[in-house]
Amino acid sequence: MKRNGTATTNGAPRPEGAPRTKGVQLTMTLDGEKVAFTRGETVYEVAERHRREIPTLCYDPRLDPFGGCRLCVVELEGARNPVASCTTKAEPGMRVRTRSAALEVQRRILMEMVASENRDTDVDPMHGYASQEMAELLDRYDARTGRFEGALSGTSRPDDDNPFIKRDYENCISCYRCVRVCAEQEGDYAISVMNRGFHTQITTEFGGLLKDSACTFCGQCIQTCPTGALGDLKALANKDVPGETETTRTICPYCGVGCTVDVMTRGEKIVGVLPAMDGPANEGALCVKGQFAFDFVGHPDRLATPFIREDKSGQLRPASWDEALDFAAGKLRRVVKDHGRRAVYGIASGRAPHEAAYMMQRFIRAGLGTNHIDNCSRA
Amino acid sequence: MPRPTNDELVARWKGEPAPLLPLLHAFHARDGHLSEDALRAVSAGLRIPIADLFGTVTFYHHFSRDAGGFDRPRVCNGPVCSMRGAEVLVASLRAAGHDPMTMPCPGRCDEPVPVIHRGTVLTGRTAGTLVSEPSPLPPTPPDGVEECVFAGIRRAGRATLAGYREGDGYEALTRAVTAMKPEQVIEEIDRSGLAGRGGAGFPTGRKWRAVADAPGEPKTIVCNADEGEPGCFKDRVLMDHDPHGTIEGMALAAYATGAVRGFIYLRYEYPETFEILEGAIAVAEAAGLLGDGILGTDFSFRLMVRRGAGAYICGEETSLLNSLEGGHPFPRNRPPFPVTHGFENLPTVVNNVETLASAPPIIVHGAEWYRGLGRGDHAGTKVISLSGDIARPGNYEVPIGLPLRELLHDWAGGPPHGRTIQAVTMAGLSGGFLAGADLDVTLDEPSIRSKHSFLGAGGIMVFDDSRDMIRVTRESMEFFAEESCGKCFPCRIGTQRLVERLEGKGPATLDAWVDEVTDLNEVMKKTSACGLGQAAPLLTESLIRYFPDPVREHVAASGNAAGAPPAARLGPDDAGPPEKG
Numbered sequence: 001m002k003r004n005g006t007a008t009t010n011g012a013p014r015p016e017g018a019p020r021t022k023g024v025q026l027t028m029t030l031d032g033e034k035v036a037f038t039r040g041e042t043v044y045e046v047a048e049r050h051r052r053e054i055p056t057l058c059y060d061p062r063l064d065p066f067g068g069c070r071l072c073v074v075e076l077e078g079a080r081n082p083v084a085s086c087t088t089k090a091e092p093g094m095r096v097r098t099r100s101a102a103l104e105v106q107r108r109i110l111m112e113m114v115a116s117e118n119r120d121t122d123v124d125p126m127h128g129y130a131s132q133e134m135a136e137l138l139d140r141y142d143a144r145t146g147r148f149e150g151a152l153s154g155t156s157r158p159d160d161d162n163p164f165i166k167r168d169y170e171n172c173i174s175c176y177r178c179v180r181v182c183a184e185q186e187g188d189y190a191i192s193v194m195n196r197g198f199h200t201q202i203t204t205e206f207g208g209l210l211k212d213s214a215c216t217f218c219g220q221c222i223q224t225c226p227t228g229a230l231g232d233l234k235a236l237a238n239k240d241v242p243g244e245t246e247t248t249r250t251i252c253p254y255c256g257v258g259c260t261v262d263v264m265t266r267g268e269k270i271v272g273v274l275p276a277m278d279g280p281a282n283e284g285a286l287c288v289k290g291q292f293a294f295d296f297v298g299h300p301d302r303l304a305t306p307f308i309r310e311d312k313s314g315q316l317r318p319a320s321w322d323e324a325l326d327f328a329a330g331k332l333r334r335v336v337k338d339h340g341r342r343a344v345y346g347i348a349s350g351r352a353p354h355e356a357a358y359m360m361q362r363f364i365r366a367g368l369g370t371n372h373i374d375n376c377s378r379a
Numbered sequence: 380m381p382r383p384t385n386d387e388l389v390a391r392w393k394g395e396p397a398p399l400l401p402l403l404h405a406f407h408a409r410d411g412h413l414s415e416d417a418l419r420a421v422s423a424g425l426r427i428p429i430a431d432l433f434g435t436v437t438f439y440h441h442f443s444r445d446a447g448g449f450d451r452p453r454v455c456n457g458p459v460c461s462m463r464g465a466e467v468l469v470a471s472l473r474a475a476g477h478d479p480m481t482m483p484c485p486g487r488c489d490e491p492v493p494v495i496h497r498g499t500v501l502t503g504r505t506a507g508t509l510v511s512e513p514s515p516l517p518p519t520p521p522d523g524v525e526e527c528v529f530a531g532i533r534r535a536g537r538a539t540l541a542g543y544r545e546g547d548g549y550e551a552l553t554r555a556v557t558a559m560k561p562e563q564v565i566e567e568i569d570r571s572g573l574a575g576r577g578g579a580g581f582p583t584g585r586k587w588r589a590v591a592d593a594p595g596e597p598k599t600i601v602c603n604a605d606e607g608e609p610g611c612f613k614d615r616v617l618m619d620h621d622p623h624g625t626i627e628g629m630a631l632a633a634y635a636t637g638a639v640r641g642f643i644y645l646r647y648e649y650p651e652t653f654e655i656l657e658g659a660i661a662v663a664e665a666a667g668l669l670g671d672g673i674l675g676t677d678f679s680f681r682l683m684v685r686r687g688a689g690a691y692i693c694g695e696e697t698s699l700l701n702s703l704e705g706g707h708p709f710p711r712n713r714p715p716f717p718v719t720h721g722f723e724n725l726p727t728v729v730n731n732v733e734t735l736a737s738a739p740p741i742i743v744h745g746a747e748w749y750r751g752l753g754r755g756d757h758a759g760t761k762v763i764s765l766s767g768d769i770a771r772p773g774n775y776e777v778p779i780g781l782p783l784r785e786l787l788h789d790w791a792g793g794p795p796h797g798r799t800i801q802a803v804t805m806a807g808l809s810g811g812f813l814a815g816a817d818l819d820v821t822l823d824e825p826s827i828r829s830k831h832s833f834l835g836a837g838g839i840m841v842f843d844d845s846r847d848m849i850r851v852t853r854e855s856m857e858f859f860a861e862e863s864c865g866k867c868f869p870c871r872i873g874t875q876r877l878v879e880r881l882e883g884k885g886p887a888t889l890d891a892w893v894d895e896v897t898d899l900n901e902v903m904k905k906t907s908a909c910g911l912g913q914a915a916p917l918l919t920e921s922l923i924r925y926f927p928d929p930v931r932e933h934v935a936a937s938g939n940a941a942g943a944p945p946a947a948r949l950g951p952d953d954a955g956p957p958e959k960g
């Protein structure tokens with residue numbers, strides 16, 4: 001699907017303002033304005049840098065340009081038809097119009113067509129990060145007209161009882177962002193496109209359940225879905241929790257990668273997790289734990305006090321922090337005294353924050369005098 | 380022969396170029412369908428993710444995933460066969476104990492109705508009268524008409540190497556590799572004015588030069604023999620009766636561009652053609668005309684045939700390349716073009732059968748000769764596949780610029796007795812209809828494009844005045860909807876919505892109906908990603924242009940069906956689409 005030989009734009013530095021290139025400055029004309037670009041940039045990227053707000057549905061800046069939704073078409077001087085700006089490379093001297101009466105009519109008709117194939121045009125934002133994209137464009141183009149009424153596309157999979165990913169393909173518009181993110185970003189190739197034309201359907205191998213496929217439940221497909229055809233079931237379970245959703249930018253506590261997340265809360269309750277597209281370590285990626293495993297925070301089984309294991313009975317009993325720390329310190333001192341400082345080995349938890357890891361190694365090195373210190377994230 | 384194991388089949392194809400399709404065909408033929416076990420073996424053997432492989436297999440019409448699927452007879456439901464009683468044949472097959480399924484046009488419109496059963500093409504009108512025969516030869520042209528690709532095709536034995544060599548066979552290749560520089564070959568083709576005969580009309584010499592000049596090796600020649608356009612069956616007759624013409628054309632293209640490998644991408648629906656080509660290639664290799672050290676020189680060219688599996692879009696050259704590579708056959712975004720990023724992202728010539736078959740006569744007789752075959756200022760010839768309501772259907776190689784009416788009436792005998800021609804299609808179905816005074820066009824792109832259509836691959840279907848043009852349009856649009864790949868929105872949704880409106884499910888007022896259909900037409904033409912979506916609306920556009928009264932009656936009838944008073948739904952005073960926001 002992505003073997004067109006076009007150099008990808010992924011990973012290329014996104015120029016801020018007028019980019020500099022070695023030698024001659026490359027320029028093109030955008031809506032009558034002469035603008036600079038760097039080689040390899042697409043017309044869409046140049047236009048977005050100049051805030052043209054070209055509509056898209058199949059576009060995700062992390063993925064190879066696909067050219068499916070055709071909403072991003074622009075008028076290119078010398079071309080018979082409008083061209084998709086996402087797949088068209090900027091060329092010196094190119095003259096492009098990103099808005100015209102004709103383009104706006106075409107985009108509106110395309111949005112009316114898209115709306116006509118779905119059961120719902122509005123979904124709860126708890127479905128996922130990009131879930132409002134289609135609805136916002138329908139509003140922008142005043143496209144909730146009911147024209148082009150006809151058969152709905154897509155077959156939902158209520159039989160897939162996995163606890164994380166809602167597969168509601170009656171709201172799918174076949175942009176294939178889910179398939180592409182699974183292949184290009186995750187490298188899982190768990191899902192693909194079956195059939196043709198209006199009967200295209202997102203599928204796993206042999207049309208089975210996600211748990212029987214190569215899916216790792218990272219949730220990336222959910223977060224790139226522009227219609228809510230895929231939904232975050234963990235977040236949706238909280239959609240009726242009262243209160244406004246607040247998001248808090250933080251770092252995922254699970255491992256040493258340090259993925260940036262936006263934790264959604266209502267009152268004191270965590271209601272969901274969104275990946276941060278601008279997170280320096282993850283650029284929007286998460287794994288099943290960071291995406292879905294937040295229930296432990298408020299879980300009743302969670303330990304609320306330290307425990308001390310009695311020497312004689314071997315049973316755990318609740319203790320105060322002072323008591324527990326004194327107990328641990330005493331035992332550590334005893335080991336060093338009896339067996340030497342190299343008998344101690346510290347392993348910091350990958351789930352502890354960076355600062356705690358730092359303190360841990362200070363404690364082991366300066367406090368106990370050994371360099372036997374590591375972190376479980378190295379495994 | 381013992382039944383080959385999974386491992387044996389995988390081992391047979393694993394190291395070959397473009398192995399996926401032949402490997403799938405091998406499993407399909409062995410098991411009668413593509414089982415989960417077979418797909419898992421292919422996935423592991425060729426290292427293709429299983430979900431991708433599964434999705435791609437479902438893309439092709441003729442790969443069956445159900446046990447026994449290979450045994451189901453497939454009956455053409457194209458526009459011409461539909462008029463000739465395809466439904467009767469389906470019923471007849473069912474009565475005879477078969478489980479028939481329909482298929483889009485398999486390119487036998489001069490001899491309806493074709494059926495593919497267990498990999499063999501049969502023709503006939505009832506289950507009991509089906510016969511397997513070679514595809515018909517082209518009818519003889521009027522006296523004094525000089526042909527290019529058909530010049531030797533009616534001679535007995537032409538398909539054999541000896542028969543081919545009785546004419547000028549392999550004279551062009553011999554002359555090229557022994558006495559011409561590659562650039563001279565390109566120059567000659569360039570000066571002849573030969574342009575892509577698959578329909579796109581790109582100048583062949585320029586394409587070859589672009590590949591010759593492009594960096595990157597190995598280079599590849601791909602012959603597009605995926606003749607999927609309904610009403611087109613010209614490439615089949617060329618390959619069936621003159622296979623060495625295409626093979627020699629490919630070898631010339633390889634010599635001119637520096638390519639060392641070639642593929643004929645042959646549509647599934649031509650199984651006999653596959654055997655003919657494989658045989659001809661083996662004979663040519665044995666004679667030193669293909670393979671290593673051709674004709675004693677250091678020029679080498681390995682030629683292979685790969686069969687499609689039933690997908691019209693694979694005739695689009697970038698879909699074809701994806702299919703050949705074993706990927707999902709969506710069209711690629713262009714640029715870059717195949718001349719620089721083709722098969723396996725390397726420089727590739729993709730030419731139609733007729734284009735390649737034209738090259739040897741041009742090299743033998745010269746560019747001036749070929750240019751002179753056209754009428755007026757037009758260079759060369761074009762094969763037209765003519766079918767439908769016409770006395771002598773078949774393939775005609777016409778001088779470019781020939782008046783359409785001359786072909787229809789003088790060459791092919793006109794409509795059936797007592798009938799008049801109501802409409803013809805152009806470019807198979809892709810050019811929509813011409814009717815009325817617009818039948819006065821000449822057969823060249825400038826003339827036909829001035830009527831909002833195009834000549835394309837040269838399929839012309841004729842509909843006499845007894846035909847229901849709404850039904851013809853609906854069945855034609857059903858083809859495009861069935862074959863839309865699903866990559867771009869305007870085509871995927873638009874073809875479906877046009878079918879529904881032709882079925883009478885759309886708006887019940889004439890203004891709203893025309894408004895919606897016109898909007899769909901425009902958006903599909905302007906924004907679709909490839910030729911399929913851009914061309915499909917020419918059907919509905921020309922329907923509205925030429926047949927306003929049938930359209931009016933059709934909408935009125937669907938209005939009745941919807942239970943609304945018809946009087947309120949017609950006429951100039953109609954208020955228009957009430958639901959429009």
